[in-house]
Amino acid sequence: MASDDPYQTLGVSRTASPDEIRKAFRKIAKANHPDLNPGDQAAEARFKAANAAHELLSDPEKRARFDRGEIDASGQEMPPRGYYRDYAEGAQGARYRGGPGAEGPGGPFEAGGTTWSGGSFDPDDLEDILGMFRGGGRAQAGPRRGRDAQYRLAVDFLDAVNGATRRLTLPDGRDLDVRIPPGLEDGQVLRLRGRGSPGIQGGPDGDALIEVAVGNHPFYTREGRDILMELPVTVQEAVLGAKVPVPTPRGEVMLTIPPRSDAGTQMRLRGRGVAEAGGTAAGDLLVTLRLVLGPVDDRLAEFLRGWTPENPPDPRAEMRRRA
Incomplete structure (x- = not known):
């Protein structure tokens, strides 16, 4: 995956749009993230190379300078042509x-x-x-920028969705307060200006590059800006309808379940998903009903023995059709 050309690293054309670049990086990051490939040095190398390429190409100014040959793939200055x-x-x-x-x-x-x-x-x-x-002797180097320092930070699912501030303890004992912007995605890299290695002879300090690993949640999963979850409901709630409390990433809300709702019915809570970074718009929370039978008493069992529906459903018809 390593390449002197960030376009080749991400597998995109030189005319790729920012969205195409972002999608290519996410695909590589998901497949090669170190947390999913423990001990796989090749996967880690591909992940780091893709991260560096995304860092350069997602910055319009850096991308333009690279395209003009003013900086290399690592962002370092290049001598001008005809030097x-x-x-x-x-x-x-x-x-x-x-x-x-x-x-x-x-x-x-x-x-x-x-x-x-x-x-x-x-x-x-x-x-x-x-x-x-x-x-006639050893050169006296001029001011030079300090090296960037790379770290990893584990972030809770809800912190990545809503935003938060978390403290990162460095190997030398120093602490960094890291602001987690709303909508942060797994594998993204946060840059803290001037928190890397000290500059040389008065040069600027390097930056701290913090790779974020977003953890899983017990019942939420993320799909773009939307969040998906399953909501357990009783037979009575599904048949008769009900108002039930639903936990969302930003607090509990009441959800109205229509009468005669079937298991697998999906309902949408607008604006209860992942917030846009730097904005107020948010995705939706998609709730899928999961029927929970619960304890069955004798009266229900007796009723079902004597009950014959007018139009009996065939829940396994689709399975037979596909068999």
Whole structure:
């Protein structure tokens, strides 16, 4: 899965829409999440590569800069095309030429008539090498941004739906208060600016990249912005109808069950699903009725023995048809 091209990593075209990029990332993340593939290093590598590609392509500015060749797949600055430097000390010269026609990194490095080739140079490493020729000793690197730090945070299902603030304890004992935005999805990465490794010689600090693992819920499941659940109802409630309390992610509400509702009937509670991040709109809660017989007393059993419905149902007709 690892690739120098984030489009190839996610398996999308260079003209892919933001929605196509998001869907491709979710597909890879669900199949390769470390929690679902414990000990599978290949799956973890694919997950991390997809996460890095999504991080870049989901940011319009970064995506545009990558498409123009200004940054690489990791977000690092690239030397401009036609990049050429000429350093001279007396009769000695030191030059860096990138690739054929002096375009981009990867070409030979020449100093005093000596040439090295075979691989590309990191621009920062190149500056150190050139500095040795300029100053006659070890280069003094300029300000450089600190490295990003990567962490994982387990988040409860309802916290991901409604939003919350959770504390993450780092390996060095420091605590980070992480704001969980409403509607967060499993596998997403939160970025905390300036909470990574310190910068070098006055450079900016790196960021903390927090990969979120959303836990399961005892009776809710998520489908996009909607939440699905099964609601147990008695025979009496299903036949005669009733108003019953239903727990939702944002509090209990009363649901009206129409008379003669069958098991499997689905009812919709609008706006009781997953909230949109940064907005007020929310999905729906889809409630499927599940019939619970419960204790059967002698009177019910006696009634059923003497009862013959006018139009007896055949609950197994569909099974026979498909057999």
